[in-house]
Amino acid sequence: MKKRDIKILLVDDEADILEIVGYNLSSEGYQVTTAKNGIEAIEKAKKHKPHLIILDVMMPEMDGIEACEKLREIPDLSNTVITFLTARGEDYSQVAGFDAGADDYITKPIKPKVLVSKVKALLRRLKESENPSDTIIKIGELIINREEYKITNKGEEIILPRKEFELLSLLATKPGKVFKREEILDKVWGNEVVVGGRTIDVHIRKLREKIGDKSFKTVKGVGYKFVD
Amino acid sequence: MKKRDIKILLVDDEADILEIVGYNLSSEGYQVTTAKNGIEAIEKAKKHKPHLIILDVMMPEMDGIEACEKLREIPDLSNTVITFLTARGEDYSQVAGFDAGADDYITKPIKPKVLVSKVKALLRRLKESENPSDTIIKIGELIINREEYKITNKGEEIILPRKEFELLSLLATKPGKVFKREEILDKVWGNEVVVGGRTIDVHIRKLREKIGDKSFKTVKGVGYKFVD
DNA sequence: AAAGTTTTTTCATAATATATTAATTGTAGT
DNA sequence: ACTACAATTAATATATTATGAAAAAACTTT
Numbered sequence: 001m002k003k004r005d006i007k008i009l010l011v012d013d014e015a016d017i018l019e020i021v022g023y024n025l026s027s028e029g030y031q032v033t034t035a036k037n038g039i040e041a042i043e044k045a046k047k048h049k050p051h052l053i054i055l056d057v058m059m060p061e062m063d064g065i066e067a068c069e070k071l072r073e074i075p076d077l078s079n080t081v082i083t084f085l086t087a088r089g090e091d092y093s094q095v096a097g098f099d100a101g102a103d104d105y106i107t108k109p110i111k112p113k114v115l116v117s118k119v120k121a122l123l124r125r126l127k128e129s130e131n132p133s134d135t136i137i138k139i140g141e142l143i144i145n146r147e148e149y150k151i152t153n154k155g156e157e158i159i160l161p162r163k164e165f166e167l168l169s170l171l172a173t174k175p176g177k178v179f180k181r182e183e184i185l186d187k188v189w190g191n192e193v194v195v196g197g198r199t200i201d202v203h204i205r206k207l208r209e210k211i212g213d214k215s216f217k218t219v220k221g222v223g224y225k226f227v228d
Numbered sequence: 229m230k231k232r233d234i235k236i237l238l239v240d241d242e243a244d245i246l247e248i249v250g251y252n253l254s255s256e257g258y259q260v261t262t263a264k265n266g267i268e269a270i271e272k273a274k275k276h277k278p279h280l281i282i283l284d285v286m287m288p289e290m291d292g293i294e295a296c297e298k299l300r301e302i303p304d305l306s307n308t309v310i311t312f313l314t315a316r317g318e319d320y321s322q323v324a325g326f327d328a329g330a331d332d333y334i335t336k337p338i339k340p341k342v343l344v345s346k347v348k349a350l351l352r353r354l355k356e357s358e359n360p361s362d363t364i365i366k367i368g369e370l371i372i373n374r375e376e377y378k379i380t381n382k383g384e385e386i387i388l389p390r391k392e393f394e395l396l397s398l399l400a401t402k403p404g405k406v407f408k409r410e411e412i413l414d415k416v417w418g419n420e421v422v423v424g425g426r427t428i429d430v431h432i433r434k435l436r437e438k439i440g441d442k443s444f445k446t447v448k449g450v451g452y453k454f455v456d
Numbered sequence: 457a458a459a460g461t462t463t464t465t466t467c468a469t470a471a472t473a474t475a476t477t478a479a480t481t482g483t484a485g486t
Numbered sequence: 487a488c489t490a491c492a493a494t495t496a497a498t499a500t501a502t503t504a505t506g507a508a509a510a511a512a513c514t515t516t
Contacts, residue, residue, distance in 0.1 A: 198477070391463080
């Protein structure tokens with residue numbers, strides 16, 4: 001996601017703060033919306049679906065904690081990061097804040113540079129969870145999550161030992177392609193390692209048991225392929 | 229960060245200078261460590277991870293510039309400010325110093341007041357850039373406050389030793405993700421440090437005892453993951 | 457500086473999961 | 487039906503982790 005597509009909602013009852021913090025974030029390229037109390041915050045949050053909400057704890061009308069709880073109940077905002085603005089040393093509000101569903105807090109007095117770098121950090125977190133691209137391989141009903149070393153087949157979670165996992169990963173990178181035994185040994189075992197001729201078969205068999213017989217096709221004299 | 233938590237490493241071959249400068253900084257409330265040559269400086273820097281290093285350019289054994297280059301290569305010291313002590317008018321060493329990665333220089337003869345105010349200025353810079361990254365990590369009932377080095381599990385506060393804390397922090401940054409042993413060593417221990425193969429297991433065990441057995445899943449042959 | 461405490465690391469051993477082999481049976485393709 | 491290769495099964499070997507206890511190192515307190 002590009003920086004200028006990131007929306008931040010800034011909530012504080014002091015106009016000064018809205019202005020200075022808003023200015024700093026805007027000049028970083030973010031889209032900033034402001035609200036001056038909890039009620040307004042919820043309205044605007046529903047409307048704009050911001051990625052990050054910066055929420056003052058002490059506010060008239062509806063305080064930050066209450067607002068946070070309400071915000072957390074809005075389904076569209078489940079991925080939104082919420083951070084509190086709190087006076088230094090207010091331990092109570094910090095703890096209550098986390099119960100209410102906040103992700104972080106920033107202490108007043110606010111130093112623009114600190115704030116901006118904190119915002120960047122929070123949004124980095126957001127970005128990371130955004131692209132699970134190449135760590136995940138999906139074929140039909142089968143999902144291979146390389147990061148979590150986890151397989152999901154027809155919604156059912158399967159845990160495979162390392163070699164099996166890697167063998168499956170390999171075959172699944174190109175469904176339909178026949179992988180020669182040699183190639184499999186090379187990629188899964190590493191070609192220095194010498195293993196007997198039937199080792200691959202055994203692993204294939206285990207995969208067949210766990211994933212499904214028809215998914216693995218034997219090509220006699222050549223190798224194996226994974227089919228959809 | 230509180231003043232008394234700020235560590236300064238002072239490096240000079242002249243005992244007089246160590247004493248007078250050290251005294252002035254200590255009485256300002258900083259934690260001062262000293263070294264009398266470059267080699268010792270590197271050892272102590274690795275050990276103490278100072279926030280500021282004041283380094284004499286002219287020293288026996290290993291001169292300041294060489295030491296500075298070496299220091300800059302230590303990963304833990306990437307945020308450390310390094311400043312040179314140099315005789316007035318030694319233009320050459322000043323230039324070379326910046327190439328080597330110094331942030332500032334102080335000219336001899338040293339006037340304590342000037343030095344102290346310079347140090348304060350340098351550390352102010354540090355504070356602003358102070359890594360405000362993911363201060364809070366929250367997973368289910370577990371809250372990790374990296375700023376305060378504190379864990380709260382089901383409302384109960386837990387104090388963990390550094391290594392355990394850092395290991396937990398790492399795993400918790402991506403629940404579900406399997407962290408390879410290698411990666412863990414790299415991020416928690418720093419891969420220059422060599423520890424035996426079973427060290428990670430032992431730390432995981434401690435975490436299991438303290439946080440809960442089911443939260444940590446081992447993936448044989450790969451590593452460990454934190455699960456919700 | 458010494459004694460005590462906590463944390464970190466190591467090491468040996470047990471427990472377990474995973475990988476490989478080997479022997480046997482099965483089967484597709486000529 | 488023969489043959490070459492693959493499938494199967496169970497037994498065996500190997501690799502990897504868990505655990506307990508204790509040494510070493512790092513910190514604290516006196």
